[in-house]
Amino acid sequence: MSALKLLTCIGLEETTARSALENPKLLSDLIAIIQEAGVDNGCDKHIGKLLYTVAARYMNGHRPQHLSTVLRYIASGKMRSHQLEAALEYITAARRESVDLAKFERACGIVPLEDVKAAVDTVINRNKEKLLAERYAAFKLSALVAQVRELQPHADHRDVKAALDGQLYELLGEKTGDAHKSRKTNKARVPEQLPEEDLDPFSSFPSPLDNTGPHVDVELSDGTVFRPSNSREKLEKHLSATGGAVVTRFPPEPNGYSHLGHGKAMGMNFGFACEANGKCYLRLDDTNPEGESDEFTANIQDMVQWLGWKPFKVTYCSDYFEELYEKAVELIKRGYAYVDHQTPAEVKEYREKLLESPWRNRPIDESLELFEQMRAGAVPEGQATLRMKQDMKSNNGNMLDLVAYRIKFASHPRTKDKWCIYPTYDYSHCIVDSLENITHSLCTLEFETRRVSYYWLLDKLDMYLPYVWEYGRLNVSNNLLSKRKLKYLVDKQMVDGWDDPRLLTLAGLRRRGVPPNAINNFCRALGRTRSDNLISTDLVDHFVREELNKTAPRTMVVFQPLKVTIINFEGHEQDQVVEAKRFPDANSPTYKIPFTKTIYIERTDFREHDSKDYYGLSKGKSVLLRYAFPITCVDYVCVDGEVVELLATYDPLKAIKPKGVIHWVPEAAPGTKQLTVEVRLFGKLFKSEDPRLHSNWLEDFNPQSKEVINDAVALHCLKDVKCGDCFQFERKGYFVVDRDSSSCKTVFNRIVALKSSFRG
Ligand SMILES: *[C@@H]1O[C@H](CO)[C@@H](O)[C@H](O)[C@H]1NC(C)=O
Ligand SMILES: *[C@@H]1O[C@H](CO)[C@@H](O)[C@H](O)[C@H]1NC(C)=O
Ligand SMILES: *[C@@H]1O[C@H](CO)[C@@H](O)[C@H](O)[C@H]1NC(C)=O
Numbered sequence: 001m002s003a004l005k006l007l008t009c010i011g012l013e014e015t016t017a018r019s020a021l022e023n024p025k026l027l028s029d030l031i032a033i034i035q036e037a038g039v040d041n042g043c044d045k046h047i048g049k050l051l052y053t054v055a056a057r058y059m060n061g062h063r064p065q066h067l068s069t070v071l072r073y074i075a076s077g078k079m080r081s082h083q084l085e086a087a088l089e090y091i092t093a094a095r096r097e098s099v100d101l102a103k104f105e106r107a108c109g110i111v112p113l114e115d116v117k118a119a120v121d122t123v124i125n126r127n128k129e130k131l132l133a134e135r136y137a138a139f140k141l142s143a144l145v146a147q148v149r150e151l152q153p154h155a156d157h158r159d160v161k162a163a164l165d166g167q168l169y170e171l172l173g174e175k176t177g178d179a180h181k182s183r184k185t186n187k188a189r190v191p192e193q194l195p196e197e198d199l200d201p202f203s204s205f206p207s208p209l210d211n212t213g214p215h216v217d218v219e220l221s222d223g224t225v226f227r228p229s230n231s232r233e234k235l236e237k238h239l240s241a242t243g244g245a246v247v248t249r250f251p252p253e254p255n256g257y258s259h260l261g262h263g264k265a266m267g268m269n270f271g272f273a274c275e276a277n278g279k280c281y282l283r284l285d286d287t288n289p290e291g292e293s294d295e296f297t298a299n300i301q302d303m304v305q306w307l308g309w310k311p312f313k314v315t316y317c318s319d320y321f322e323e324l325y326e327k328a329v330e331l332i333k334r335g336y337a338y339v340d341h342q343t344p345a346e347v348k349e350y351r352e353k354l355l356e357s358p359w360r361n362r363p364i365d366e367s368l369e370l371f372e373q374m375r376a377g378a379v380p381e382g383q384a385t386l387r388m389k390q391d392m393k394s395n396n397g398n399m400l401d402l403v404a405y406r407i408k409f410a411s412h413p414r415t416k417d418k419w420c421i422y423p424t425y426d427y428s429h430c431i432v433d434s435l436e437n438i439t440h441s442l443c444t445l446e447f448e449t450r451r452v453s454y455y456w457l458l459d460k461l462d463m464y465l466p467y468v469w470e471y472g473r474l475n476v477s478n479n480l481l482s483k484r485k486l487k488y489l490v491d492k493q494m495v496d497g498w499d500d501p502r503l504l505t506l507a508g509l510r511r512r513g514v515p516p517n518a519i520n521n522f523c524r525a526l527g528r529t530r531s532d533n534l535i536s537t538d539l540v541d542h543f544v545r546e547e548l549n550k551t552a553p554r555t556m557v558v559f560q561p562l563k564v565t566i567i568n569f570e571g572h573e574q575d576q577v578v579e580a581k582r583f584p585d586a587n588s589p590t591y592k593i594p595f596t597k598t599i600y601i602e603r604t605d606f607r608e609h610d611s612k613d614y615y616g617l618s619k620g621k622s623v624l625l626r627y628a629f630p631i632t633c634v635d636y637v638c639v640d641g642e643v644v645e646l647l648a649t650y651d652p653l654k655a656i657k658p659k660g661v662i663h664w665v666p667e668a669a670p671g672t673k674q675l676t677v678e679v680r681l682f683g684k685l686f687k688s689e690d691p692r693l694h695s696n697w698l699e700d701f702n703p704q705s706k707e708v709i710n711d712a713v714a715l716h717c718l719k720d721v722k723c724g725d726c727f728q729f730e731r732k733g734y735f736v737v738d739r740d741s742s743s744c745k746t747v748f749n750r751i752v753a754l755k756s757s758f759r760g
Contacts, residue, residue, distance in 0.1 A: 007021075007030070010043050026055060033051050069101075090108065207244075208244050218452050230464055234464055246273055247438050249441070254285075256487055258507075261481045266309055271524065289408060297413070324428055325375065329371065338362055339374070340360070360389065360401070374405070386404045387401045439467060444473040475534045477534055477537055480686070511749070556580075556730050557748075558601060558714075563644065599667065600666075604616075615658070616660055617660075621658075622658040632650075632656070635647040662731070663729075663731050669716075676713055682706055686700045714746075725737045728754075
């Protein structure tokens with residue numbers, strides 16, 4: 001079998017498969033992995049995708065000893081994409097020791113089907129009376145799923161749904177007779193990528209009123225297990241401050257421009273608070289003075305506002321530097337932190353060997369004194385850190401005595417030179433969440449493994465524990481969302497600044513003309529799942545079109561004009577006027593277009609050599625001019641082999657009914673200048689679907705991603721437009737007036753083509 005065939009038979013898309021073929025290292029690993037998984041005769045594409053992810057992961061590194069265990073689970077269909085990370089982490093940590101499958105399953109959150117069925121049983125029994133009385137109308141399926149999830153929070157969504165469907169059917173039989181409308185009826189046109197989980201996880205979050213704790217066991221390597229919880233007293237104190245409201249936060253770091261991934265994070269955090277009638281903080285996570293700036297802070301606030309979210313309060317992590325310091329002192333006093341002098345390389349080596357730092361067990365007083373000296377600036381940078389005293393034998397890398405504070409003699413945008421020690425994310429994030437009385441702390445999946453240390457630290461400080469939940473991180477095909485790489489493109493001027501319309505920064509999307517609603521709808525459609533997928537740009541485009549179809553008035557612009565003279569046209573231009581519609585609806589507003597003896601059509605709408613399946617113009621052929629008349633081409637004029645003019649007749653009675661309809665622009669009235677505009681078309685920023693897998697991502701940059709058309713001819717009514725106005729250029733796509741426009745020339749950006757098959 002050819003390599004390409006092998007890759008497509010495991011369900012990879014052809015573009016992905018082809019780019020793998022160009023990467024010999026990845027290809028050989030991938031083939032080996034497919035064979036090892038035993039799916040070389042084909043498998044579900046969900047399985048194929050996971051195998052691909054695994055191959056890409058270990059392309060340049062050492063495969064862990066027990067990878068075959070993970071491959072077996074993948075091949076059996078038991079492993080879902082959101083479990084992969086934990087699975088790989090588990091076997092990596094296991095190193096050479098044998099893997100206990102029960103523990104392994106628990107670590108990745110694979111819940112056996114029997115347990116799911118048992119939970120469904122309990123829920124159905126609990127609601128039996130109501131179900132029998134009111135049948136399918138008794139509950140929304142999502143409400144039942146939520147109840148099952150309370151019992152089995154990590155069960156596979158499809159297992160839950162299938163088990164529920166099955167048991168409901170057993171209990172109630174067919175849905176016939178139940179007035180049940182499918183919620184999917186309007187969704188038919190959405191591209192296939194929408195996640196399988198269409199149920200709302202928000203409904204399964206605990207209420208702040210009974211958030212007694214995460215109900216997650218923290219298992220330490222010495223065999224002790226503890227379950228952090230909010231005591232009645234702690235919970236009551238919390239409730240007296242919040243009144244039981246839902247409180248969330250959107251916590252970006254101001255070290256770059258916000259991008260689509262932040263749009264998703266906003267949708268989760270602001271969205272959940274908004275639906276629950278709660279509050280959401282905008283909290284700038286400014287704990288690292290290097291690389292953070294007021295410019296980025298301003299952009300974040302701007303974008304939050306642009307997407308329509310209203311923060312309850314804007315806070316900064318640095319507002320809490322004093323409290324964070326006091327908590328650190330407290331932590332040292334309680335015996336859970338120490339001042340360490342290991343270099344980063346030593347820390348790394350000791351973690352790998354699960355060895356304790358020689359400073360770990362120094363007296364508490366010594367750490368207290370040194371920490372005070374660190375704060376006072378008496379210890380040089382790099383000579384000491386404050387580390388949490390967690391669990392140096394843990395399987396979980398995030399329990400290996402994470403650094404809480406490091407010394408940086410850097411001026412901070414807000415606290416200036418007041419501090420020379422700065423807290424880490426791992427130390428500050430959970431504490432500030434708790435100080436702000438956040439009830440639900442939502443973050444992306446890669447933070448899932450940090451949950452344990454999050455709870456560990458709050459537990460050791462005896463602070464209120466928010467409910468933590470992770471959602472899938474957003475990746476979009478043919479583009480990048482890494483702040484570091486975005487910054488590189490901007491700094492090297494490969495793109496025109498942070499708001500280049502080709503970038504998926506929110507500023508870039510805004511400049512491109514993408515309506516904020518489209519972004520929110522897109523994020524909403526995929527934001528509530530835990531799956532971590534590479535989302536196709538087509539899906540973004542779908543939501544953009546859906547929104548603009550409703551809001552962007554129609555107009556006509558010809559990109560490469562070809563002159564047409566209508567030889568049977570009589571009378572004056574002023575006499576002939578046609579009416580065009582702004583929107584497709586029957587009762588749309590209309591506007592007038594003069595019909596003139598000379599008009600312009602798109603060069604590509606004429607062919608010298610006709611063919612049967614061609615509906616454009618050709619000698620002897622007719623087309624309908626949109627909103628006007630049918631014309632028939634009778635001849636054409638060539639100069640140096642190039643067609644420069646068509647001669648046509650028009651049919652004022654509209655008796656001819658041509659199949660093709662084309663757009664056109666009339667000649668400007670005598671004494672006025674023909675309106676020409678600049679049009680910018682944008683293509684894919686990177687050539688391959690997943691540029692991160694390219695051995696050198698920069699080589700994958702598409703230098704043809706921007707095309708400029710200088711002299712497109714436009715309807716005269718486009719003369720007085722202003723920056724940000726959106727239009728549909730009929731047959732061409734949606735366009736927005738760019739801020740580069742001047743009184744001499746209007747510049748339009750193409751927001752999106754009308755169909756995804758459109759060139760570009
Ligand atoms: C958070 O709750 C505590 C009580 O647990 C209260 O003292 C504090 O003022 C609250 N903080 C905020 C920012 O709401
Ligand atoms: C998404 O992107 C992140 C960061 O670049 C990466 O770690 C992760 O594996 C990606 N996930 C998928 C499914 O592509
Ligand atoms: C655009 O909106 C009209 C109604 O105004 C609707 O009939 C049409 O199907 C929509 N087109 C697309 C592509 O969604």
